[in-house]
Amino acid sequence: MEVYIPGQVTLINCLASHVKLFEIELKESFSVRPGQFIMLWIPRIGEIPLSVTDMEGSVLKLIIARKGKVTTFIHENIRVGSRVYVRGPFGNGFTLKKWKALLIGGGYGLAPLYFLAKSLNFLGYPCDVALGFKNRNEVFFEEEFKKICSRVIIYTDDGSYGLKGMVTDILRGKDVAKTYDAIYACGKEAMIVKLLQYCLRHGLYMEASLERYIKCGVGVCGSCILDGGIRVCRDGPVFNSSILRELKDLGKVWRDPSGRKQPLP
Ligand SMILES: Cc1cc2nc3c(=O)[nH]c(=O)nc-3n(C[C@H](O)[C@H](O)[C@H](O)COP(=O)(O)OP(=O)(O)OC[C@H]3O[C@@H](n4cnc5c(N)ncnc54)[C@H](O)[C@@H]3O)c2cc1C
Ligand code: FES
Known part of the structure; x- marks a missing residue:
């Protein structure tokens, strides 16, 4: 449209x-x-x-x-x-499939994950969610997720609410790879890289929503281009683990409004 x-x-x-x-x-x-x-x-x-x-x-x-x-x-x-x-x-959107999924995100990364959890719940597919925030004052949407997810696990950097630590600590705590069939993620790219490494090591399917500087939104201007010519706006923003593993830019660089590559903030 x-x-x-x-x-x-x-x-x-x-x-x-x-x-x-x-x-x-x-x-x-x-x-x-x-x-x-x-x-x-x-x-x-x-x-x-x-x-x-x-x-x-x-x-x-x-x-x-x-x-x-x-x-x-x-x-x-x-x-x-x-x-x-x-x-x-x-863009493309997440794959909706009947499997046991773990959704992992932080900050405004919750936005697409909430819509995903709601859709999975509507279809009768179970999902848990792990959310990371700086501190208890930054926690939001916990109650909303509780209505549609089997489990909601909150992490805060300073431990002022939920579990202390990064949301990726969930990979240490219990055997995620044995419990879940898929991980869906949205948040900082450093987090996505950690999750991807875990998923590749354990043969776990993963999808993550990526963020780049988007101008046209329809694959024309090249502003959101990743290595290999992949356009986040048209080919993504959701990519699965087999594509993510090939992205040399992942977790490292993005293009600023003038198209120059810059280290990710
Ligand atoms: C597919 C997609 C979905 C998004 N969904 C949400 C959402 O649901 N909620 C939400 O709050 N935000 C979301 N964002 C991010 C949001 O689009 C940006 O925060 C917004 O465009 C910044 O605009 P601004 O004018 O306020 O900031 P600007 O003035 O443009 O930038 C402020 C600072 O952020 C940097 N910056 C801006 N955009 C990016 C980028 N894409 N990657 C890295 N650094 C950047 C700039 O270099 C600058 O330092 C999404 C982005 C994408 C690509
Ligand atoms: S924003 Fe123009 S090609 Fe993606």
Whole structure:
């Protein structure tokens, strides 16, 4: 879909210090798969890619973390009643399959994982989720996940809530490879690299949603290109372990807005 769909913000919830949930009533609904993303356009400010957190009828839910120009504007100026514009959905999305899955994520990586967990739950496929945050004040969506997942395991860096440590510590605690058939991940690339190494070592299937600088969203401009010519917007953003293992850029570099390779922040 190439046209912009107008929408009106109907609800804003503060989830954590730099994270808000936005509900947008769209003029028309569209069908979307978990893991796909939309481009949110704020006139005169800019356009950014965001994973779909949920879509119920024509109400689109987005989790938005404050980062730079556009997201700061959204946090500070978008109110209930504000008009915004959406194009999409774009990208491939996660594989929905009847298997025992473990979803692993942190920060706003929860956005596509929530939609995935909800879809797996709807289909009657079991899943557990492990979520990582800095501290107890940054924890969000625990109750939402509890309604749709068999187990919700929370990690905080400082141990102020849940288990102390990184979410990847779950790989040490119990035999993940024996318990689960697949891992789905979204979050920092350092985390994705650790999970991938584990999955490759144990022959466990994995899918991860990657983030790159996205401009067109439809595979034309080359802004999101990875090594090997793979375009995150068109060929991803979700990639399975056999593709992830071939990506030399993974966990190391991304392209800035001018297309130059830069170390990942
Ligand atoms: C497929 C996809 C799904 C996403 N889903 C979500 C979501 O659900 N919720 C959410 O909050 N965010 C999500 N993001 C990230 C979001 O798009 C960016 O945070 C946003 O575009 C930043 O815009 P800005 O104008 O606020 O920041 P900018 O002013 O553009 O940048 C701020 C800083 O972040 C760096 N930066 C910007 N974009 C990237 C990038 N892609 N990779 C590495 N560094 C970057 C810039 O170099 C700069 O240092 C997603 C990104 C992708 C590609
Ligand atoms: S954003 Fe233009 S090719 Fe991916």
